[in-house]
Amino acid sequence: MSRFQATLDAVAAAMARETERGAPASYIPELAGVDPSRFGVAVAPVDAARPPAAAGDADVRFSIQSVCKVFMLTLALERAGDALWRRVGREPSGDPFNSIVQLEHERGVPRNPFINAGAIVVADVLLADRTPEAAILDVLTLVRRLCGDEGVGCDARVAASEARTGMRNRALANFMAAEGNLRHPVEQVLQVYFHCCAIAMSCRQLAAAGRYLAAAGRTGGCDPVITPQRARRINALMLTCGHYDASGEFAFSVGIPGKSGVGGGILGVVPGVASLAVWSPGLNAKGNSLIGSKAMAMLAARTGWSVFGPLDDPAPGR
Template structure:
């Protein structure tokens, strides 16, 4: 299969869609990005890559970071983590307070903001003020790239405007499901969302989840087969907030989006993909990115269904 030709076809076919969507302007630092960017990177198990667009430009990975934090927490706590955060789709917006109150401070899954905050709290219990460095070092390891870091301006922007996330963490704390000081947890959370990566780096970083928990580039086991299966299933059912069902229906791959405009997806036993385009749809997922992945699975037949 000629993946490069397919990427070039996709780039042409998505052009009419650039008039749709808008960037995440509720985080001021993200509002400044060029809205018309597009990049897509495919990483195969043998190390070969296929790229289109601005694949070497870094962007804020935002909620894609939740996959890595969830991997670390699940690796340490196993099923015990589910006492504090569930693994069911929420059906509500990613920053909803309503469901959290109904369900007594136990977030539905680790990919909505409330669940990600609890996941970070579980890591702070282990690593205290070094929790963010622990997450960052893990991302450097799975992407085999020590240059990855976070953006201080985006971090400060989130810290100064993340009122809904402060409301979430305080509500969860009121239900005794945050064990550590709020400032330590929220700092680590906003910093992980502010990590900057290229589509190439992100595609490479997701390969272990496409290969039963083993990084195919160096045969290092990152997580057990069973836990990799759990993470992929939560990506499929919860990875795109209240549009997760729609993404599964149209694309048919486990994936995770971020409001920075990135989406990662995996084709089991074949590849990892990252697409970037910062204009978002109504559910805060990349409008062009979702369309590009739909075209990719349609053209290649590479869906899990």
């Protein structure tokens, strides 16, 4: 048995007792009906010879939504290098993930690559010399390689649902296009963005896919994905920007780099140790998984993984 298994079983049991579970993202019709009682958790040690440990609904696939921005950014940095930062900033936004306010003040340059506007610019970078279908396949190929599963794909119904209802994302994209920060047609850029958000994975797959960020840019400690410097920078952005305008609270209560998505998933990275994934579809007021955030805090406390030092155990009844 994995040395993490008892901890994961305890976390899953504690989360099952939680009565306040948030609500799924209702503005994406295909996500609105997901059962909020679901919860999964998985931990993938840096050593790839040790398979991920998991508990709960860890093998149920869900729409990773904005967690995909980590993988999109990884590819974009390989394609564009540091020139990317002339088009996307590296600062926390302090605003909701789909806000247009700062774009107006900052002439179409998004604050960071993890808010929607920033990820749309990243999608534009990934489109260079490619069709939308090829750019989507590039992201899928990376994710499949990272998690070791060629069966990972996009949920076509979720992608279509986002395309029908994603008017705010169209507003963000059109504003940036007007400011000259998109190089391709808006609908092509959004096609890439929506399909990447619609990638469906389980907690076990997602934890395995994030392993390279815990292993200085390598899978299993040997196969290079990105440089150690870029892995460190992505982790830094996850810590400071990965939960939108709740990033400070996540750093305060959990203390590890993490990236959330409105599908209810959270990818966490403990450099040199492991990557971890949780999923529960009910969201809090900031658009992050309510139960998933509590589970991450409990995991960090019980393992001592917070990068800032020991945390109090937030488990119910303690």
